Amino acid sequence: MVxxxxxxxxxxxxxxGLPLSPRPYxxxxxxxxxxxxxxxxRIRQLQSxxxxxxxxxxxxxxxxxxxxxxxxxxxxxxxxxDAAGKKLGEFDCVTLCYRRPRQLPLWPYNLFTxxxxxxxxxxxxxxxxxxxETGLGAFSKxxxxxxxxxRQRGAHYGQR
Amino acid sequence: xxxxTIQKETNQVAVSELTDLERRFLNAYQHEFPxxxxxxxxxxxxxxxxxxxILEMLDSLSRRKILSRIGPVxxxxxxxxxxxxxxxxxxxxxxxxxxxxxxYDEVNxxxxxxxxxxxxxxxxxxxxxxxxxxxQELRDKTxxxxxxxxxEQAYHIDLGFPLWC
Numbered sequence: 001m002v003x004x005x006x007x008x009x010x011x012x013x014x015x016x017g018l019p020l021s022p023r024p025y026x027x028x029x030x031x032x033x034x035x036x037x038x039x040x041x042r043i044r045q046l047q048s049x050x051x052x053x054x055x056x057x058x059x060x061x062x063x064x065x066x067x068x069x070x071x072x073x074x075x076x077x078x079x080x081x082d083a084a085g086k087k088l089g090e091f092d093c094v095t096l097c098y099r100r101p102r103q104l105p106l107w108p109y110n111l112f113t114x115x116x117x118x119x120x121x122x123x124x125x126x127x128x129x130x131x132x133e134t135g136l137g138a139f140s141k142x143x144x145x146x147x148x149x150x151r152q153r154g155a156h157y158g159q160r
Numbered sequence: 161x162x163x164x165t166i167q168k169e170t171n172q173v174a175v176s177e178l179t180d181l182e183r184r185f186l187n188a189y190q191h192e193f194p195x196x197x198x199x200x201x202x203x204x205x206x207x208x209x210x211x212x213x214i215l216e217m218l219d220s221l222s223r224r225k226i227l228s229r230i231g232p233v234x235x236x237x238x239x240x241x242x243x244x245x246x247x248x249x250x251x252x253x254x255x256x257x258x259x260x261x262x263x264y265d266e267v268n269x270x271x272x273x274x275x276x277x278x279x280x281x282x283x284x285x286x287x288x289x290x291x292x293x294x295x296q297e298l299r300d301k302t303x304x305x306x307x308x309x310x311x312e313q314a315y316h317i318d319l320g321f322p323l324w325c
Binding site: 003008016018020021024025026040044046050051052055056058059060061066071092097098099101103106144145148149151153154157159 | 177178185186189190191192193195196197198199200201211215218219222224225226227228229230231232233234235238239240242244246254258259261262265266267268269270271272273274275277278279280281282284285286305307308309310311312313314315316317318320321322
């Protein structure tokens with residue numbers, strides 16, 4: 001799907017969320033001089049073409065009580081990383097699992113997973129279970145717990 | 161070693177403190193939010209309450225900062241370009257550098273993490289050139305080590321958060 005200017009304007013209009021009022025799509029339509037049906041149709045197209053991965057409630061884990069958030073990074077041999085990524089991505093508490101390039105010699109890790117839990121210990125327990133069940137425990141990894149959150153919001157693809 | 165600073169939290173609510181309606185809403189509508197003219201009324205019908213009740217609940221979830229938004233989560237690198245960036249910043253300068261990073265609207269998540277690379281943020285822009293330009297500006301302005309870690313392969317993307325984890 002090639003994004004039109006109108007699609008890009010629509011993305012900017014919805015990136016921070018829908019209005020919490022009875023006719024949210026109509027309100028957005030009015031801002032963009034489109035019809036309500038056109039806004040709905042375009043959002044549906046963005047979803048079916050996989051530009052929007054999901055559309056719905058986005059929660060903040062921290063405020064839900066999942067105060068421990070760890071980025072676990074793994075150094076997995078290149079010929080095994082795809083299989084490892086798929087395995088790790090299947091665990092409920094792994095919310096993201098991405099392959100990224102190593103930056104040697106500063107950064108040897110190529111597989112990134114995010115694990116959320118209610119405490120430091122629960123994240124470590126989950127990680128041990130995951131490492132044991134996947135057989136990935138033998139590979140070198142690091143656990144980077146989060147500290148201060150300086151910003152947390154969705155991506156912006158341009159300004160209003 | 162760098163020390164973790166624990167942020168004082170005033171808004172923190174455990175899942176167990178969600179109302180029954182909130183829990184049912186969050187279990188059902190992190191995906192497949194209705195694309196219909198009156199989505200909140202449709203959700204209300206589905207959950208057996210009034211539209212007003214749903215709007216009040218959403219307002220409350222927003223005020224308690226549990227709900228970030230009702231909206232899209234984009235597939236990385238489809239509508240634009242993005243990358244994960246890590247910086248190694250001396251602890252005493254972390255707040256200042258974090259504020260510099262946040263001065264860019266292209267930054268969405270920006271967290272302290274416990275590592276020599278202690279500042280981690282996501283840059284999203286309409287194209288790759290803008291990303292490179294920001295990273296170069298940050299290198300020039302700070303002189304600190306920066307890792308540019310663009311996504312090569314996604315095995316699992318944020319598909320909503322299971323409340324039972």
